[in-house]
Amino acid sequence: MVMQQSIASARLDAVFSALADPTRRAIVARLAEGEATVNELGAPFDMSQPAISKHLKVLERAGLISIGQDAQRRPRKLEAEPLDDAMDWIERYREVWEENYQRLDALLAELQAKPGARKRKRKRKKE
Amino acid sequence: MPMPAEVSLPTDREVRVVRSFNAPRKLVWDAHTKPELVPRWQGYDGWDMPVCDMDVRVGGTYKWQWRNLEDGKKFGFFGTFTEVNGPCKIVHEQYYDPGEMDFAMPTGDPCIVSLELSEQNGVTTLVCTLKFASKEARDGAVSTGMTDGMEHSYTRLDAVIVKNAA
Numbered sequence: 001m002v003m004q005q006s007i008a009s010a011r012l013d014a015v016f017s018a019l020a021d022p023t024r025r026a027i028v029a030r031l032a033e034g035e036a037t038v039n040e041l042g043a044p045f046d047m048s049q050p051a052i053s054k055h056l057k058v059l060e061r062a063g064l065i066s067i068g069q070d071a072q073r074r075p076r077k078l079e080a081e082p083l084d085d086a087m088d089w090i091e092r093y094r095e096v097w098e099e100n101y102q103r104l105d106a107l108l109a110e111l112q113a114k115p116g117a118r119k120r121k122r123k124r125k126k127e
Numbered sequence: 128m129p130m131p132a133e134v135s136l137p138t139d140r141e142v143r144v145v146r147s148f149n150a151p152r153k154l155v156w157d158a159h160t161k162p163e164l165v166p167r168w169q170g171y172d173g174w175d176m177p178v179c180d181m182d183v184r185v186g187g188t189y190k191w192q193w194r195n196l197e198d199g200k201k202f203g204f205f206g207t208f209t210e211v212n213g214p215c216k217i218v219h220e221q222y223y224d225p226g227e228m229d230f231a232m233p234t235g236d237p238c239i240v241s242l243e244l245s246e247q248n249g250v251t252t253l254v255c256t257l258k259f260a261s262k263e264a265r266d267g268a269v270s271t272g273m274t275d276g277m278e279h280s281y282t283r284l285d286a287v288i289v290k291n292a293a
Contacts (some may be wrong), residue, residue, distance in 0.1 A: 012266070016136070093142070093269045094134040096171070101146050102160055103168035108150035111158075117183055 011063070015086045018062035022048070024055050028064060028078065035068050106115035139262040144255045150245035155253060156214030159242060165191070178203065186213050189219065192226070202226035205236060215279060216243045238268070277290030 018024055027041055050116040056076060059065045065127040068075040132146040148155050158164045160183045166176035170193055178192035185208055192203035203224045210218035220237040239258040244251055259265035 004240065011214075035249065086144050090136075094132055094144075097134065097144050097146070098132045099172065100169055101148075103170075107158055107168050108148055108154055109163065111154055112150060 011082065012029055012086055012089055014062040015082045018058050018064055019059075019086070021055070027059065028071060028083075029054060030063060031078040036076050037073050041076060052125060109114040136265075137256070140255045140259050140265050142265060144253075144257075146253050146255075148251045149249070149254065150251055151249060152213045152251045155244055155251045156263045160196075160213065160217065164285060172178060174198065183211055183217070185209065187211075192224070200227040202228040206240075209239075210241075216241070218242070221229075236264070238264070269282075 019028065023045060026044070029035060030041060030044075038049070038052060039058065041056070042049055045052065056065065058074075061066075063079055065076045066079050068077045128148050129258065130277055132144055133147075135143045137143050160170065160181065162179045162181045165181070166179045169191070170176050173196050174193040175196060176193050178189065181187075183189075187208045189208070190203065192201055192207040192260075194201045200215040203226060204221050205224055206219045206221040208217065208219045210216060217256075218239065218241045221240050222237050238260070239255045243254045245254075248254075257268070259268060280291070
């Protein structure tokens with residue numbers, strides 16, 4: 001279990017650190033629209049081709065992109081699964097907070113609906 | 128309806144949660160600092176909170192404990208308040224007490240939990256930042272146990288692993 005967990009965790013680390021860079025996020029966003037060649041991916045950036053290739057390597061190693069079928073164009077395409085896993089990881093954590101905060105919403109509404117209710121209760125206790 | 132909670136990872140060691148509430152700041156503050164109010168919302172489905180002791184002042188301590196409604200197993204958090212500036216900001220050092228649970232949660236160094244509240248037009252925005260002792264501690268907390276309705280997180284994690292291995 002511990003071993004499996006660390007494998008999953010290492011994968012998540014690679015995904016998150018790959019996505020920590022704005023250029024790489026832009027590349028991922030571009031690939032979400034469909035596959036693209038290295039030249040196409042580099043076009044919007046003021047960056048040398050080796051610099052773009054370096055970013056693509058990082059994304060590849062994280063499993064976020066792969067190389068498409070076309071042997072000549074060698075287009076890059078997005079791999080959805082690691083992204084889904086990464087989103088899943090945060091999402092489950094978020095849900096726990098959200099559940100708490102929905103209970104808090106209800107409590108706040110209740111407290112606002114009867115102002116002074118708590119004061120009265122406290123007074124009664126003293127009597 | 129308030130916006131749903133947003134979670135981000137501002138640094139390697141931190142998690143940040145942002146949420147808005149349709150209530151004045153003083154009330155949101157009370158709900159976080161009054162021991163008679165905290166157990167009414169803070170917790171997990173299928174658990175109650177029989178222990179909620181809070182001495183809200185700088186240097187004051189607190190103890191929270193939850194109990195599983197089915198098997199009675201307990202776990203909790205305890206710590207010390209290091210900054211109390213009501214109704215704007217409260218900071219505490221939080222330790223995890225695994226009780227009878229065996230989550231993969233760090234039990235050593237504390238997590239610094241900082242809660243900041245701001246109010247605009249009757250809407251209170253809460254920013255809660257948790258700074259863990261290490262990246263591993265943070266990832267452990269986000270991944271498992273109490274952060275996720277308990278055991279089923281392991282099931283989910285197993286599902287991710289199986290999916291990855293396939």
